[in-house]
Amino acid sequence: MYAVVGCTDCGTYWLLSDPDAQDSATCPRCGATHETRKLRRFFESDDRSEAAQARARLLAEKRGEREAFDRAGTVEQLEREAEEAGIDDREYLEGSGLDADEVSAAGDTGGGRSKPRDEIVRDALRDGPVGEDDVVDYATDRGVPASAARDLLDRLTRRGEATETGGEYRLL
Numbered sequence: 001m002y003a004v005v006g007c008t009d010c011g012t013y014w015l016l017s018d019p020d021a022q023d024s025a026t027c028p029r030c031g032a033t034h035e036t037r038k039l040r041r042f043f044e045s046d047d048r049s050e051a052a053q054a055r056a057r058l059l060a061e062k063r064g065e066r067e068a069f070d071r072a073g074t075v076e077q078l079e080r081e082a083e084e085a086g087i088d089d090r091e092y093l094e095g096s097g098l099d100a101d102e103v104s105a106a107g108d109t110g111g112g113r114s115k116p117r118d119e120i121v122r123d124a125l126r127d128g129p130v131g132e133d134d135v136v137d138y139a140t141d142r143g144v145p146a147s148a149a150r151d152l153l154d155r156l157t158r159r160g161e162a163t164e165t166g167g168e169y170r171l172l
Contacts, residue, residue, distance in 0.1 A: 002047070003042075005039040007032055008039075121153055122162075129168035130168060157169070
């Protein structure tokens with residue numbers, strides 16, 4: 001179930017999925033938190049694209065652009081057209097004078113997505129007590145900037161996920 005709801009603070013509309021299963025929702029524009037049961041539901045549907053279309057219609061009416069909205073087509077059609085209108089990565093790279101296969105090979109780490117920075121810092125702490133420089137060296141060898149590694153180590157310590165004793169850190 002999808003509902004088009006409106007913020008009472010800033011007037012923006014957004015889609016809320018499964019509104020009855022949530023106690024609160026945050027406005028994506030102003031950040032205000034609302035109890036979902038108190039939010040006005042302008043439209044409800046089991047179909048996400050239908051709800052997105054209703055939101056688009058509300059926005060057009062709010063701005064006095066209903067005629068332009070009617071000419072534009074559905075949200076689903078516009079998304080499809082936008083996807084088809086652009087050039088793909090290979091075409092862009094080759095048009096820029098680069099070899100797309102070489103670029104792909106250079107970016108291939110063999111394991112898909114790289115680890116998040118905080119996981120790399122945690123990995124550095126897993127083998128027991130280590131000094132800050134050891135953690136930073138480990139992290140920088142894996143692509144984390146030294147300042148970010150130090151910040152992450154400090155955050156882990158402040159959150160109680162790591163501890164520091166005598167200049168040595170360990171994961172809790």
